[in-house]
Amino acid sequence: MQSFWNSLPRPFFVSAPLADVTDPAFRRLLATYGKPDVTWTEFVSADGLYHMREKAKIPDKENPLMRDLAFTEAERPVVAQLFSRDPEMMAYAARLVADLGFDGVDLNMGCPDRAIERQGCGSAMIKTPATAQAVIAAAKSAGLPVSVKTRVGYNKESLDEWLPALFAAAPAAVTVHLRTRKELSLVPAHWELMQKAVALRDAHALSVLMLGNGDVADLDDARKRAAESGADGVMIGRGMFGNPWLFAGRKSTDTPLKDKLEALIELAHGFEALRPQKHFAILKKHIKAFATGFDGAAEMRARLMDAENAAELEAAIRQSLAESA
Ligand SMILES: Cc1cc2nc3c(=O)[nH]c(=O)nc-3n(C[C@H](O)[C@H](O)[C@H](O)COP(=O)(O)O)c2cc1C
Known part of the structure; x- marks a missing residue:
């Protein structure tokens, strides 16, 4: 199958799925x-999408799951x-994901959240x-390339058994978060x-691309990890917190505070517009991550944390910037 996976540079660098972080607003910043x-x-519940069909004959664009799946061409x-x-x-x-125009489907086989595991999903x-x-076979029936994101094992490392089992289903790519579930x-x-x-992979399934994941801070680190391990690609998650410039090669300290705060304002307005059903408090982890690493950061964060909507956050940031000018 012709797929985008075949035309990526080597090594390639991808953004991790992060619940309540890589939402449509943050992805636009990226x-x-x-x-x-x-x-x-x-991650999005396939069962949730399936049950939505029973309530509404056509996929409901206002449904929270459908809003999570909104994307722009630039992504x-x-x-x-x-x-x-x-x-x-x-x-x-x-x-449904194919009809929405996505380029691929990734299957979550690594999430350790008890609520997800109770459903037999994620790490289970x-x-x-x-x-x-x-x-995997069911997902492939939709015609998009299917990848898997998983861990090195459940209670202990079991790559020798687990990876060949995945390779037997011929996914396009496998991302290994380099820790066990435990x-x-x-x-x-x-x-x-x-x-x-x-x-x-070399022994079982040459066509499968391998991505490594875990604790990668920036692109320099990612290049080093890829060179040392032979991975085709590296996935970065928490390194993106407060640093949507990461994939342009910037470390978190490279961006001036003013630019970071302008990006935070943009993110807050985007979040309100694109994810109106979600509580604004979800943005607090972004506030912590963007407003950090400078003199007076703690005071500024305390002030910004009181904001209950994007307009209040913007006003608090502009006031802080004016006072420090
Ligand atoms: C806040 C948060 C949300 C996450 N959500 C998901 C998710 O939706 N799907 C998934 O496969 N992994 C999820 N993960 C795991 C990350 O994708 C990644 O595997 C992990 O954070 C290790 O990579 P990192 O050190 O680069 O962050 C999440 C992790 C965090 C911290």
Whole structure:
């Protein structure tokens, strides 16, 4: 199948799916200030999309899940991340994602959230490889390239069993978050395991692209990780917090405070316009991340945290900037 995966540079650098962070508003910032080679949505419930169909005959554009899936041309290639353990619902959701014009589907097989695992999804998939294979096949039936994002194992590293099981379902790419489910994000990512993951791909499934993920701070770090491990690509998540310029090669300290705060204002207005059903408090993690690393940052953050909408946040930022001028 001809897909965007075949025309990426090597190594390539992609934005991670981050629930309540890489929403449509933040992805627009990325597209403007530092475009990743591939952009990921947050994870979206395939079952939720499927059940929405029962309520409304046509997909309801106002539905929160559909709003999560809104994207602009500037984000391409853009991949929608879905989760489900049910092949029928996954097939439906992948078709919907194809109809919406996405370039690819990514399947979440690494999320450690108990609520997701109780549904047999996320990391729980590592314990049910046959289900994982059925869900990959179902997603592929929609015609888009299908990738998988997972971890190195559940309670312990089990790449020797888990990766060949995934490769048997022939995904276009596999992203390995280099920790087990049990480790959550509590230990440093095991980048030394990426070489092993790449060697397993070389032995089993040459056509599958391998991406490494975990604790990568910036593009210099990503290039080094790719060179050391042989990974085709590197995925970066938390490194983007407060730094939508990351994929343009900037470290978080490279951008002047004023530009960061202007980007935060843009993000807040975008969030309100594009995700009106979500609580403004979700933006607090962005406020913390953008308003940091300068004298007086703590005082400014305390002031900005009181804002309850984008207009209030903008006013508080402009006042702070005027006072410090
Ligand atoms: C706030 C937050 C939300 C996340 N949401 C998702 C998600 O929706 N889907 C997913 O596969 N991983 C999710 N992750 C995991 C990240 O994609 C990534 O694997 C992890 O943060 C390690 O990479 P990093 O060190 O570059 O951040 C999330 C992580 C964080 C911190």
